[in-house]
Amino acid sequence: MPSSLAETVSQLRCINCGSISSAAGRNFRCASCGELLEFVFPEWKYDPESLKSVWLNRRMSLGKGPCHQLDPSRLDQSGVWRFRELLPQIPAEHAITMAEGNTPLYHLQRCARAVGVENLFAKHQGMNPTASFKDTGMTLAASAAHQQGFRWVACASTGNTSASMAAYAARGNLRSLVLIPEGKISWGKLSQSLDYGALTCQLRTDFDGCVRILNELVQCKPVCLLNSVNPYRIEGQKTAAIELLEQLNWEAPDHIIVPGGNLGNSSAIGKALFEMHELRLISRLPKLSIIQAEGANPFYRSVHEFGGKKLEPMSAETLATAIRIGNPASWKKALRVLRVTGGQVEQVSEVEIAEAKAEIGADGVGCEPASAVTLAGLKKLRTSGFVNPGEIVILVLTGHLLKDPDFTIKFHRGDLFGETTGERFDKQAKSLQRAPIVLDADLGAVIGALDAAERNS
Ligand code: F0G
Secondary structure, three states: OOOOOOOOOOOEOOOOOOOOEOOOOOEEEOOOOOOOOEEOOOOOOHHHHHHHHHHHHHHHHHOOOOOOOOOHHHHHOOOHHHHHOOOOOOOOHHHHOOOOOOOOOEEEEHHHHHHHOEEEEEEHHHHHHOOOHHHHHHHHHHHHHOOOOOOOEEEEEEOHHHHHHHHHOOOOOOOEEEEEEEOOOOHHHHHHHOOOOOOOEEEEEHHHHHHHHHHHHHHHOOOOOOOOHHHHHHHHEEEEEEEEEEEEOOOOOOEEEEEOOOOOHHHHHHHHHHHHHOOOOOOOOOOEEEEEEEOOOOOHHHHHOOOOOOOOOOOOOOHHHHHHOOOOOHHHHHHHHHEEEEEEEOEOOOHHHHHHHHHHHEEEEEOOOOHHHHHHHHHHHHHHOOOOOOOOEEEEEEEEHHOOOOHHHHHHHHOOOOOOOOOOHHHHHHHOOOOOOOOOOOOHHHHHHHHHHHOOO
C-alpha cells in the first residue's frame, strides 16, 4: 500500500433518496430532494491489518521539512490525513494541514469514581491547533475549497467553526467570511477569528439566523460554504473515531458520548464507526449517545416526543453557547447513528453542565461548557442503568477550557446564574468552587490561607 496519497474512489450520495451526484451544488444538498449528501466509497477493498500498520508507520515517521505545505510527508504528521485511505482524495498540493488530530485520551480518575464507572476516558479534541474538534473537519474542507479554486470560504458559527475556518483559510491563502450571532459567542473564540484575519460579521440574530443568511449568500456569491453540511467536514471529523480506536488498540469501547448541537460531529463519529465495522477494523459497534442542553434540545424532543419522525426547530437558549442551536442541520444523519449503534439521546440542565465542567476541570483536564454535557449526560445514563459500572466509556471533549474563561470564572466566583439557582446547585457547587482569594502581600496571610485550605480538604 502506498504511503503517499492513496487512490480512493468516492461518490456523493443523498442520505434520503440515494441519488449519486458527481459534484455538490453550492449548498451541498441533493439536487433532486434537497436532503444532505454524504461520501460513499464503492470500491473499498482493504485488508484491515495492512491499514492498521500503514497508519501506525505514518504516525511513527518523522516529517521532513518543518512546515512546508507542499511536503507530502507532512500529511503523515496529521491525525487526519494519516487515515487518507478512508477519506475522499485531495491532491497533496492542495492540502492545508496543521498537524491536527493527534489528540490525547485521558483517564478521568476522579470523575470515574464520582459517576461509578471504572473505565472513563476523555478523547480531548480541544487539544487541536485552534483548540476545538473543528480542525479535523476543517483541514479537509478548506483543502477541498482550495482545490476547487475558491478565493473565499464562509461559515455561520457559534464560535469554534469560525475560529478553525479562519486559521485554515489563513494557512491556505484563502479569504474567510464569518457570520456569528452578536453577543452570543465567547470572547476567546471571537478573538481567534479576528487574529486569523477573517472578515467577521456579528449579525443581530442567533446561529440559526446566521445559517439562513449564509445559505442565501452562497447562492449569489462565489464563496465556499464550510459548515458541517459540507460533507468534507464530516469526513475529516470521522478521523477522531479512527484515531480513538487506534489508541484503544482496536478494541471497541462500550459507549461513546458526544455533545449535540448542529449534529455534524455525532454523524461523523457514527459514520466512522459504521465504516470501521464494515472494514473489519473493529468487531463490534460501540453505542453512541448524544447529549443536548435542556434549553437547546430539538433533537432530544424529536426522538422522545416525535419518535424521530420530525424535528421542530426551536429558539435555543443555553450558557453553553457552542451548542445554542435550535435547528440542527444533520439531525437525520445523527438519528441513523443513534438507531444503528443503539445509543440514547439525553438532555441536561444548565446547573448540571456547570457542575460537570468543574468536575472535569478538577481532574486536571478541563473543557469548555458544551463539552461538559457529556459527563452530565453520563450521570443520567448511569442512573437509568443504560451504562454499567464495568463498561468502557469515552467522553468526546470538543473544546478547550480556555475557549470560554468567562463561564469558568463566573462559576468559581458563584455568579454564573445570579439569583436564579436552587439549593442543589449551591450545595454541590460549593465543593467545586475555587474563587480566587485577595490578600495583602504578606507571608502570614498566605500561610493562613494554606493552613485553612489544608484543614478543609
Ligand atoms: N462542542 C463544541 C465545543 C462546539 O463548538 C460544537 C459546535 C459542538 C460541541 C456541537 O457539535 O454541531 O457537530 O453537533 N459548534 C459549531 C460552531 C456549531 O459553529 O462552532 P455539532
